Amino acid sequence: MQVSHSFIIDNISELITMAPLQKEQRFTRIVADDLGIIKDAWLEIADGKVAACGSGQPPGQKLGIPRIDAARQIVFPGFIDAHCHPIFAGNRAGEFAQKLAGKTYQQIAAAGGGIQSTVRATRNASTSELLELTQTRLQRFLRHGVTTVEAKSGYGLGLDHELRLLQVLRDAAQSTPQEISVTCLALHAVPFDAASKDQFIDQITNELLPEVKRKGLADWVDAFVETGYFTPADCDKYFTKAKDLGLGIRIHADEFLDSGAAAAAANWQAASADHLQMTSDEGAAAMAAAGVVAILLPGTSLYSKIPYTNAARFKAAGCPIAVATDFNPGSCVLDNISLAATLAAVHCGLSGSEALAAVTWVAARSLRLEHRKGALVPGFDADFSLFALGSADEWIADLGRTLPSAVYRRGNRAD
Ligand code: NIG
Ligand code: FE
Numbered sequence: 001m002q003v004s005h006s007f008i009i010d011n012i013s014e015l016i017t018m019a020p021l022q023k024e025q026r027f028t029r030i031v032a033d034d035l036g037i038i039k040d041a042w043l044e045i046a047d048g049k050v051a052a053c054g055s056g057q058p059p060g061q062k063l064g065i066p067r068i069d070a071a072r073q074i075v076f077p078g079f080i081d082a083h084c085h086p087i088f089a090g091n092r093a094g095e096f097a098q099k100l101a102g103k104t105y106q107q108i109a110a111a112g113g114g115i116q117s118t119v120r121a122t123r124n125a126s127t128s129e130l131l132e133l134t135q136t137r138l139q140r141f142l143r144h145g146v147t148t149v150e151a152k153s154g155y156g157l158g159l160d161h162e163l164r165l166l167q168v169l170r171d172a173a174q175s176t177p178q179e180i181s182v183t184c185l186a187l188h189a190v191p192f193d194a195a196s197k198d199q200f201i202d203q204i205t206n207e208l209l210p211e212v213k214r215k216g217l218a219d220w221v222d223a224f225v226e227t228g229y230f231t232p233a234d235c236d237k238y239f240t241k242a243k244d245l246g247l248g249i250r251i252h253a254d255e256f257l258d259s260g261a262a263a264a265a266a267n268w269q270a271a272s273a274d275h276l277q278m279t280s281d282e283g284a285a286a287m288a289a290a291g292v293v294a295i296l297l298p299g300t301s302l303y304s305k306i307p308y309t310n311a312a313r314f315k316a317a318g319c320p321i322a323v324a325t326d327f328n329p330g331s332c333v334l335d336n337i338s339l340a341a342t343l344a345a346v347h348c349g350l351s352g353s354e355a356l357a358a359v360t361w362v363a364a365r366s367l368r369l370e371h372r373k374g375a376l377v378p379g380f381d382a383d384f385s386l387f388a389l390g391s392a393d394e395w396i397a398d399l400g401r402t403l404p405s406a407v408y409r410r411g412n413r414a415d
Contacts, residue, residue: 006046008058008065013072014392015041015053018361018375027320027362032353037392043075045382048410052378073405074392077376078147078383079337080363083274083295083324086137087130087165088155090121092330105256105304105331106228115189118329122155130168138176140335142415145385145404148373149178152222154185159208162186166217177414181367183250184212187223187230187238205238213245224252225261232264239268248368254278256306266290272322272366276309277301284317293366294319297326298343299334308347321350322366323358339400352396382411
């Protein structure tokens with residue numbers, strides 16, 4: 001990626017910095033003042049990083065630096081989608097019709113749909129087709145102002161199949177403007193061609209994970225810890241191995257039933273536990289004590305007709321709360337992170353300020369990127385978007401309708 005020269009964006013009506021949260025390294029108890037909004041602002045970028053910012057006119061010594069007129073738009077930190085599944089082939093729109101007719105996710109899966117049907121389509125797709133599909137989806141995230149994406153494998157299931165998907169995700173990261181954090185979701189389901197669940201878990205644990213580490217193919221590992229998929233006990237060897245290898249842990253937790261996944265996430269010191277519709281107060285308390293970020297995925301509740309996660313439970317416990325899309329072919333086809341934020345506000349109970357921090361600063365924390373992403377303060381990556389909204393407050397009320405007029409990653413135009 002080319003490195004940008006210095007320039008200043010001026011005439012910004014509101015610059016959202018998240019500076020108070022960054023300064024205090026705080027991820028909870030977020031109120032409006034924590035957003036660090038500078039009115040009538042300017043933002044200086046040098047070598048892909050935020051160099052300085054302020055209110056009014058930039059100081060005189062900056063007169064020679066090229067200017068871009070924001071024309072009174074709002075500047076947001078680049079949004080971070082900390083949970084999505086962008087690599088797959090096929091289409092499960094037919095399952096949505098079944099859901100409308102009253103079938104549950106589990107009934108559809110038992111009848112041959114669900115994850116297994118996407119696994120078949122994905123295995124049958126060529127590598128170049130998968131790369132193109134993934135790139136196209138990442139471009140759509142970019143159009144919504146997403147500059148960092150956590151991208152999961154999980155539709156290969158099996159040694160070579162998962163390695164292929166992870167390699168495509170790494171290749172996609174080279175050719176899209178976003179930063180991609182890659183997650184090996186090898187325990188997404190037991191594939192139809194596995195000899196047994198135990199044998200599958202052993203192979204993934206003992207063969208796939210070391211190979212993923214050796215080739216540098218993933219930053220994280222994930223599992224679908226859910227009744228009918230994997231129990232916490234099923235995942236113990238897998239996550240212990242991941243930890244030994246220095247891979248971080250993220251978990252699909254308690255989406256349909258409470259299987260103790262939140263407490264297990266705390267035990268494994270996961271960076272995040274995601275979904276959490278059915279998590280108990282005890283599970284939330286265990287997560288808070290271990291610093292596990294709760295990632296809310298309200299698009300899945302909407303699209304799969306299941307309950308929304310109760311954010312109050314996680315706020316009361318003291319968990320950091322992020323929001324992501326969960327974009328995937330079956331349970332949620334949402335790729336609009338601003339709409340995910342509004343759904344989290346309306347249905348999960350976040351304030352507008354909490355929702356904005358949830359797709360920037362706290363999402364960065366969940367990916368352990370809070371030293372350079374999720375805020376616009378000096379030294380941080382110059383990832384940001386310009387939105388023609390009347391004020392920052394309008395963003396949460398907008399239902400994701402307004403697309404950014406420009407998106408920058410590391411100081412370069414990305415869109
Ligand atoms: O996050 N819950 C597990 N995985 C996805 C859905 C996968 C699928 O149905 O293809 C999710 O909702
Ligand atoms: Fe998911």
